[in-house]
Amino acid sequence: MKAISGRSAFLDILRDEGVSILFGNPGTTELPIMDALAAQHDVRYVLGLQENVVMSMADGYARASGRLAACNVHVAPGLGNALGALYNAKYYGSPVIITAGQQEQGFMLTEPLLYDSLVDMAAPLVKWAVEIHRLEDLPRILRRAAKVALTPPTGPVFLSLPGDVLNQSAEMSLGTSTTVLTETRPSDALLERMAERLLAAAQPALVVGPEVCHEGAFAQVAAVAEVIGAAVFQQPLPYTAQFSSTHPLYMGALPRTAQELRNALEFADLLIAAGADVFRMSVPGAVEPLPDGLPIVHVGSRDWELGKVYPTELAVHAQVKTTMAALADRLRARQTPQQAQAAEARRKALAARNWSSKREQAMQTALGAADNAPIDPAWLMMTLAENTPADGVVVDEGLTTSRPLLDFLPMEDPRRYFGLASGGIGWGLPGAVGVKLALPERPMVCISGDGSAMYNVQALWTAAHHKLPITFVIANNFGYRILKQRLYAYGGDAVAQENMIGMDFTNPEINITGLSNALGVPATTITRPQDVAPALQAAQAADGPRLLDIHVYGGYRS
Ligand SMILES: Cc1ncc(C[n+]2csc(CCOP(=O)(O)OP(=O)(O)O)c2C)c(N)n1
Ligand SMILES: [Mg+2]
Numbered sequence: 095m096k097a098i099s100g101r102s103a104f105l106d107i108l109r110d111e112g113v114s115i116l117f118g119n120p121g122t123t124e125l126p127i128m129d130a131l132a133a134q135h136d137v138r139y140v141l142g143l144q145e146n147v148v149m150s151m152a153d154g155y156a157r158a159s160g161r162l163a164a165c166n167v168h169v170a171p172g173l174g175n176a177l178g179a180l181y182n183a184k185y186y187g188s189p190v191i192i193t194a195g196q197q198e199q200g201f202m203l204t205e206p207l208l209y210d211s212l213v214d215m216a217a218p219l220v221k222w223a224v225e226i227h228r229l230e231d232l233p234r235i236l237r238r239a240a241k242v243a244l245t246p247p248t249g250p251v252f253l254s255l256p257g258d259v260l261n262q263s264a265e266m267s268l269g270t271s272t273t274v275l276t277e278t279r280p281s282d283a284l285l286e287r288m289a290e291r292l293l294a295a296a297q298p299a300l301v302v303g304p305e306v307c308h309e310g311a312f313a314q315v316a317a318v319a320e321v322i323g324a325a326v327f328q329q330p331l332p333y334t335a336q337f338s339s340t341h342p343l344y345m346g347a348l349p350r351t352a353q354e355l356r357n358a359l360e361f362a363d364l365l366i367a368a369g370a371d372v373f374r375m376s377v378p379g380a381v382e383p384l385p386d387g388l389p390i391v392h393v394g395s396r397d398w399e400l401g402k403v404y405p406t407e408l409a410v411h412a413q414v415k416t417t418m419a420a421l422a423d424r425l426r427a428r429q430t431p432q433q434a435q436a437a438e439a440r441r442k443a444l445a446a447r448n449w450s451s452k453r454e455q456a457m458q459t460a461l462g463a464a465d466n467a468p469i470d471p472a473w474l475m476m477t478l479a480e481n482t483p484a485d486g487v488v489v490d491e492g493l494t495t496s497r498p499l500l501d502f503l504p505m506e507d508p509r510r511y512f513g514l515a516s517g518g519i520g521w522g523l524p525g526a527v528g529v530k531l532a533l534p535e536r537p538m539v540c541i542s543g544d545g546s547a548m549y550n551v552q553a554l555w556t557a558a559h560h561k562l563p564i565t566f567v568i569a570n571n572f573g574y575r576i577l578k579q580r581l582y583a584y585g586g587d588a589v590a591q592e593n594m595i596g597m598d599f600t601n602p603e604i605n606i607t608g609l610s611n612a613l614g615v616p617a618t619t620i621t622r623p624q625d626v627a628p629a630l631q632a633a634q635a636a637d638g639p640r641l642l643d644i645h646v647y648g649g650y651r652s
Contacts, residue, residue, distance in 0.1 A: 095267065100229045100260040101130035107233060107268050108191070109136045111240040113164045115531060117152040119145050121168035123195025123208070126260035140531065140560070143552035145172040147524040149179035149192065150550060154489070154521075154528025156188035157334075157512055160308065162240055163190045163528070169197070170210035178518050180219045183250045185516035186333065187304070187396075189243035190250040191236075192216070196225065198257040216252035225254035229262045233269045245274040246413075247396040248308070276395060279416040289424035291391055291408060293433050295364035297440070298324040301348065305369020305394055307334035307508040311415035315368050317422035319343045321429065323440030325362075328500075329370045330355060330383075333513040335505035343441065344449045347500055352379020359385050367392040369414040371399055376517065377580075393417050456501045468647045469623050471495040471569070477623075478567065479503040481630040483537050489529055490514070491522025492541035494576045495569035495646050499541070509533060520549025523566065527553050530562045537634055538563070544570040544599065544606065551609060557639040558614030565633040566615065566641040568606050571648025573598040578650035594650075606643040617641035
């Protein structure tokens, strides 16, 4: 066996686990890794100019590729900067190995600059956090980290890499990769029971969630919905593409407020949740979002989500894709002619109020605002959808402006749409860079609020450096409109005195195009609706990133 250094073993094992890009921001404790990178050509380094950018790029890459992503940050302050983005990755379930260089063992005891307990900092947000103390353990730990990150429920893991471990050499085996196979499905008896329960429903509602996207299970879930004639909804706050929008049984996303959600499900006598979060809300409501007593059948591989909030009649811990495929067969075999007739009647009735028909109405309404300036958000989203190619990918952190986006943008594949997963903003710009690196062949638009864009605006430089053809659309309303809307609903002194503190970017206004140009992304300001479509087309035809600073309506009373 040949001796190998810790730093080379680190890169070799990552490569063998399928990692071809290491996102990072270096410091002295990362110098061994930067040195090892120079000696090989398999792992490419993508520099982010702040650790939150680095982590968000790795998160975007993991989401879009479905593969293991890796990123490296700098000791305690760097990990601290990355934590908000790590929180996003946790909620998406992104399989990312995040590593940080650590001071040498022994030296740590003297509490040098930059030192702190990295494992304690990362632990609450990852599936596994560990510091490597002996070089000989590095292969086993790294192999396990990859396996843990990629095994559903997938998610980030953290490794602390002390300098001495990276710099030593030893004769050691680097091991091989383990994949945990999770194409499991329930027993025949349980499938029968599930089929019987679903067929007993007179008005089934099916809610799809992120697992349907991760597993690429659109067809299998659709098969179940078709047999029983179920109305299909995306969960509230969808952050992935979870069902084909143009499927005749697709009704759109469930509303995001408790009362509206409750109203939307009032018709149902059974809720079938497929890999969904039942229900992750943004703000508390005066009522429960679930209608009283609505029975639930929930299938998913994230056991924590099963029966988490509401009692669940049948909570089935299994992969959605294999389970739904087997269930569709059982349903067809068991369904009586009367049940089949009732399902057919439901399919017909639902077609009249599905996503496609609601889209027609929404387009009529949006067209009524076609001449507005500042530009109307719904009209802008309609225009964006019309100017996004069928294989285009949309990264969305447009907040109040992009709220109507999914009413217009047809989603036919699981990589079509990536949105805000946890509520922590700043993911959009760097996330788009990661998504683009994972899906280089697909055209890409990233829409971000002006406020959200300012958290990680440095990501534009990485897009420029790698000449990534991304169209960045900044929905510029010169402030935090969502917070103004909520303060307005709060109805207190701020509204009475028309004094909303800390929510406007004025004196001075932010020069978005100047900022973008400075970071190497040519930018244009657009204030007139008629300039939007030509600008989108020109930006998408460019061979590198472009930014459109679009001035949109920012009123808070509506
Ligand atoms: C990391 C983080 N910091 C702060 C917030 C609080 N917050 C939520 S939305 C928002 C404003 C977003 O502004 P912008 O992107 O311009 O969208 P707009 O509301 O104007 O549509 C803020 C500050 C948050 N969710 N996450
Ligand atoms: Mg704004």
